[in-house]
Amino acid sequence: MAIRYHKIPDETIRRLPVYLRGLIAAGQEGKKEISSQEFADFIGANPWQIRKDFSYFGTFGTRGVGYDIEKLIKQLKKVLRLDMPHRAALVGVGNLGTALLTYSGFGLYGFEIAAAFDNDSKKIGKKIRNIIIEDASCLNTLKTSKVKIGIITVPKEASQKITDGLVESGITGILNFAPCRLTVPKKVKVITVNIATDLARLPFYMPAIKTD
Amino acid sequence: MAIRYHKIPDETIRRLPVYLRGLIAAGQEGKKEISSQEFADFIGANPWQIRKDFSYFGTFGTRGVGYDIEKLIKQLKKVLRLDMPHRAALVGVGNLGTALLTYSGFGLYGFEIAAAFDNDSKKIGKKIRNIIIEDASCLNTLKTSKVKIGIITVPKEASQKITDGLVESGITGILNFAPCRLTVPKKVKVITVNIATDLARLPFYMPAIKTD
């Protein structure tokens, strides 16, 4: 019942948001309870992995029955610290940045992009969704806000400078789309999403193709 | 010297594109040779991991000196099957799809987006970069092309149908941005990029925040 935090494996943490999404979807289909087997089929995983993952932070199921979906969603959110709203600031309103600003998928996990920055004077002052683009040289306005997450969608040349600015303004988590490593203090967590490197390992797994 | 393919770990394959990017960057800075230590510092990794990873597919270094960058780039490309150009088709020209169409980062690895599809008649016929958007119900035009990779940027409701169409048209690798599992034949490889789930595990690693 009580949540145990003692060393949840990173790989488990990586899977939890997927489970959370799956449970929310199952709940919306009207289900109240779900067994590990049923849930595994639903999201394309295996039941023992799911049970093991859950076991790292507590015991939530009912033997012979399965898991109470509502309750489990609540616990997963608690473990992932998604049981409170999170505000993020996005820096770099190019094509990708704009796409993320209008992306609706973050809401599911309680995220809201609350501010956007760019260094292009033609963009500053413009409004996307309900966010007015601010000058990237004024990241320090974040200091007085509740924003603790930064999303970096600037070219790699500018990414370290922006990172420093964000850290300076009190950001402690960064989702980085620039294809490079960012140097940050230990207290700041960076997760890098690299679309190109993901694409780059696809051919390795594809059946060999004859070159014309 | 000769490339050994006997079971390269998945985690190694995941890192190789990052190494490749780093080596290309180091080469552009004029370097000819680089030691595992130097390279590790450069990309933010550790030297023994790098050496171990390389050792899975051959021996390319010179003891006492390091690695010949040019040569190593060539071998990495060969292992990843990036030593030939790859053409991809993108389906779903929304915000994210448009961002990817104009993204220049794929070229580094030899990828080119050669076709784009959407089901919105207002978009069909329009040109982005040098690609004319085609009707998504005509994916089968890919059959006669050299395109073997699909990039899916449609809403999740449409993703399985599009996947089926791509597979039907001879695609054997898919980069999926829809937040769901896709069912494909065994011969087809899917790599799913999920931006929202990556963001969702950030708070877990961030120092706890007081809720006002």
Added chain:
DNA sequence: CTATGTGAATTTATTCACAGCA
């Protein structure tokens, strides 16, 4: 003397198999 390459040791993650509870 330097830096690679790799077996061996260690750590981490996955899978199994079944005891135990509803």
Added chain:
DNA sequence: TGCTGTGAATAAATTCACATAG
């Protein structure tokens, strides 16, 4: 009886330490 929860077994990945080649 059915399904969870978890130790034990297995597998995979990382780290170490050092022999070996240039």
